[in-house]
Amino acid sequence: MAHLITTLTMSKQATGQLVDVLVARGYVERVADPGDRRRLRVQASARGRAAAAVIGAAVATVDAELARRLPANVIEHARTMLLELARMRAEPSGSTNEESV
Secondary structure (H helix, E strand, O other): OHHHHHHHOOOHHHHHHHHHHHHHOOOEEEEEEOOEEEEEEEEEOHHHHHHHHHHHHHHHHHHHHHHHHOOHHHHHHHHHHHHHHHHHHHOOOOOOOOOOO
16 A cells, blocks of 8 residues: 555545445455455456446547647647646645745
């Protein structure tokens, strides 16, 4: 779960709650770590893998349509901008380096 906490940039408590919800809904399951039986790993269940496949297909469809309509550099610029907006949203309020106008 440490990898999830780092990847999602969420607190240990929030990550645990998210995993609990995903387990309850059947998308992931907790299994014993083969290297250390005291630890649990989180892995996608059959339902989770099926959902990921559906999402992957939908993303591929959207990507193909975007590629048909727009140049690659425009798509890349838009993705970069959206990622930066997501990072800004995740930052604590007032943590930007810009001065107030």
